[in-house]
Amino acid sequence: MKRNLLRTGVDAIVRMSSTRANYWAEVALDVTLCLVLLVEGWMHRTSPLTSLLALALGLLAFSFIEYFFHRWMFHTRIPLFEQGHRMHHAQPLGYDSLPFFLPSAVLLCLTGLLVLVMPLGVALLMAGAMTFGYIAYGLSHFTIHHVRFRQPLLRRWAASHHVHHYHPDSNFGVTTPLWDVLLGTRYVRQPRKG
Template identity: 70%
Template structure:
């Protein structure tokens, strides 16, 4: 009974997560959270602009790994909520499949709380705000890659790296950067055609 109830709850959240409303609500909520974290972090930072720039750069770098980690080890595993939603995205890449609008904000707030305990308040908020900014950029980039047909060759190659992932799901987990695919050897490498 409890298992069926949990399974139907996961199914309901997964269905809700495929709607435009969920996608755009998440974007607005996360943008407001990120802007608030950056503004309050800047106001409470004990240091100058170089320290702020360092916190923001560190946060964006950290997010690049978080993006890779979640895509490779959470979305392509058997965690029902993540796996089901991501499988739907692979089946319908032009859909609005995303996480439930409230989940990323909850995770980002929890991460912020941990960072505030571990480091100075202003720096922690700037770091969390830039991780949030990275997540927002990732969401928009991923949406654009699937909904825009680029004419410029560099942009086509950039978008193509993610499209390859849909045909070779064990490769190209990075959407915004290939850095971790290169370092962890999951970047797709075209195999040469065999001579006949």
């Protein structure tokens, strides 16, 4: 009985997560969190160089988090993650996202951990940059699936993610190919035989 109740709850969250309202509520909540973290971090900052390093490190950290979640969480058997991502692969133009509150909750937990191990201003700037990275990822992913680019560089960038939909064991990075290159999951087109 508990298992059926859990399954029903997960199914309800997945249905809610695929709505337009959930998607845009998540964007609004994430932008608000990002601004609060960056403003508070700026108010508690130390030196300009340390602040810039915190922002750069936050963006780099997010790029790995993006890769980690896409590769090892969304392509797994954890229902909350896998079900929604499977829906995205089946309907790439749908409004697929996590429950609107989940990314901000995770980012706040990460912020708390950072505050425990580094100066407050550095931790808040780093967390703000990670939140900005998440927003950039979400909007980039949405744009890739809803816009037909004419500019060649943007077409190649979008194509890299579209390849993932045909080769789901490659191209996990949406905003950057960095971790796909470093960890050997970048799709390499095989020469035609013949």
